[in-house]
Amino acid sequence: MTSPLVLGPMMRFVDETSASIWVETHSASQVTVRAGVNSWGARTFAVHGHHYALVEVMGLAPGTVTPYTLEVDGTTVWPDPESGLPASKIATLAPGRPLRLAFGSCRTSVPHDASGNRSHGVDSLRAYALQMASDDGTPWPDLVAFLGDQVYADSTSKQMQKFIRSRRSIKEPPGKELKDYEEYAHLYYLAWSDPANRWLLSTLPSTMIFDDHDIRDDWNASRTWKQEMAATPWWHERVVSGLASYWVYQHLGNLSPEERAQDALWQRVVRHTGDNELDIGAELDRIVERADANPETYRWSLCRDFGDTRLLVVDSRAARNLSPDRRALLDDVEMAWLDDSMRGGFRHLLIATSLPFLLPMGLHYVESWNEAIAEGAWGSLPAKAAEKLRQALDLEHWAAFQKSFQRLAVLATEVADGKRGDAPETVMFLSGDVHFSYVAEVQRSTGSRIIQAVCSPIRNPLPRLMRFVTAISSYGLAASSGALAARSAKVPDPPFRWSGIKGPWFDNNLACLEVAPEGMNLWWQKGVVEGGDQLHPRLQRVASLTIAPRKTTPRNIAPGTVEQHTPQGP
Incomplete structure (x- = not known):
């Protein structure tokens, strides 16, 4: 039976009293983290057909280590009892x-x-x-x-190339390099799905920043380089997909609860009350497209x-x-x-x-x-x-x-x-x-x-x-x-x-x-x-x-x- 969990849980921002836990699921879901007698939940949001949640675990005691479990729509999906790895834990900072x-x-x-x-x-x-x-x-x-x-969008593995070939001709630009958000999502899956690394990242808090290969070799090396890339028919979709996926998979978890409270797009997610899952894909694309054109509009x-x-x-x-x-x-x-x-x-x-x-x-x-x-x-x-x-x-x-x-x-x-x-x-x-x-x-x-x-x-x-x-x-x-x-x-x-x-x-x-x-x-x-x-x-x-x-x-x-x-x- 396929687990409803695609990636994660990933332990991201952690301070003395809070922790942020990120997941990707197969479908629109309610995600719940349980630690001790307490629980915290979040609904998923959608980006280009993929479903994510970031659960804000609040009210923890400083300097404590607490095992946790993860549920998707009421079914416990983490930890994996067959992995042989220890329970995942939330370790808050000690003053x-x-x-x-x-x-x-x-x-x-x-x-x-x-x-x-x-x-x-x-x-x-x-x-x-x-x-x-x-x-x-x-x-x-x-x-x-x-x-x-963390990911190489321009120098892909055989496993990534197999996925690319299943969707499009590899003889057409950009060839073996990534083209769109769907391919970025699969690249992150390959990067973070190994059981040992996945377990480590479920417990060890992380902060992340991109470099060139997250987008392409020599990214923004010079005005000439940028003009050459802009002249290709595939670059615009590539850079927008790369930055949008970076926002979802890496940047969002970097932020503290206070910083996320100042992010207008994230506030749309947490304030959404409709019956349907909120899809932020189009709005996220506009934000990162603007950030690429004018970097002063967004700070990473x-x-x-x-x-x-x-x-x-x-x-x-x-x-x-x-x-x-x-x-x-x-x-x-x-x-x-x-x-x-x-x-x-x-x-x-x-x-x-x-x-x-x-x-x-x-x-x-x-x-x-x-x-x-x-x-x-x-x-x-x-x-x-x-x-x-x-x-x-x-x-x-x-x-x-x-x-x-x-x-x-x-x-x-x-x-x-x-x-x-x-x-x-x-x-x-x-x-x-x-x-x-x-x-x-x-x-x-x-x-x-x-x-x-x-x-x-x-x-x-x-x-x-x-x-x-x-x-x-x-x-x-x-x-x-x-x-x-x-x-x-x-x-x-x-x-x-x-x-x-x-x-x-x-x-x-x-x-x-x-x-x-x-x-x-x-x-x-x-x-x-x-x-x-x-x-x-x-x-x-x-x-x-x-x-x-x-x-x-x-x-x-x-x-x-x-x-x-x-x-x-x-």
Whole structure:
């Protein structure tokens, strides 16, 4: 018998007294969450023939862990008694408890058998799920932050292509890439339906932000790129479907109850009293179509405070201004929001942005040089060549938007110098995207430590040749030669210098951090198959370090200021 539940339950926003639980069902339904003697319910709403509910669980006690069940039209559909996995639980935040966070990006959805693990590596998220299900005493994070590319709309698996072929000719544009909302819905199903990952996401709260592959490679890299896409007959439906599905599957659950109360579309859902299920598909399409045309009409970024730690999750894709005279990674409205949110008075300030703010310096200079040439610093013919290079090599990170890079560098430095409230111990950027992991630090002798921590990919490793090319182009002589190239195009120098203190490494990884008395602990973990048991990989630590607070006496930054560990694993 087919379950009335398609996807979920997914534990999304959780604070000290509330939890938001998201589901997709097969048909219009009443969804009920039961925890202890209490229950909470919500009716489904419809989007393009699909049915969803977000149940707001309210009135919980802080710092408690409560098992829950899920019903659809009075029938218990979760947990699955045949899964062998533990009961799903609601774990509210405890006042004063230091933050523990998992993060990473770039996860492809292919089978977890020998073939899938050979082509895409072991899914580090799934290995993490299996360890947590074993209940070995490992503390649970308060949150997992998915920093982009949870789904790949432009590079599809055989399973996704089979679904596409069942609906349309794959020989017609956009071919093997996604075309519409129905295909996005199936792509999310493939991403979130594995039993172990599904169980993990039913208990572990999550926040999410998109990156380019959620829509298409190089999404909003430049005005030229956007004009080329707009000229295709399929792009408009693709970007509207991608953003509408993102709103449903990812963004809605990011919001707190208070933030959802300010969302006009969501208020239409909760206030609907008619007998029929409310269909918001057309209205949602209009909202995201307007947001794509004018990013200032909708904000995807968010801010959350966890006691003495502030987490900013920044949209570095949709909020871009691509006009030649105002080119910026964040438009004026988004930058004003970030300016207002970048404050001291916290022990740690975390800025989660899918694109690394601090690339290895060699890559930083190459991207800043390329932007200048592509925008006409050497004339029209070199600009065309630079644009082709930009798109071919994905040269469109913060470094390739110098106006935004320089502004954010000033904001981070002002926070670190105590000019925006008491200086925190660390100003830390959390990122993904680049398919290798590393930690870098700005060279400072006073104030807060400014750190870049990258975890990428969760499951989509670079080919070995690309690993070699990436390492060569990022480090060593690449930095000095890149700096000369950037200066030749009159690119301003960065306001500070930075260097690597850990990495790079190229494993599939899920990273974790925890606020501890000694500072900020970080570690990266991967899945390892033993004895040919592809479905039950063991979690192995790849790298770890502690970012200790700066001593009162000013001193120069050096790798020795970071307590580094080398546990089992490479």
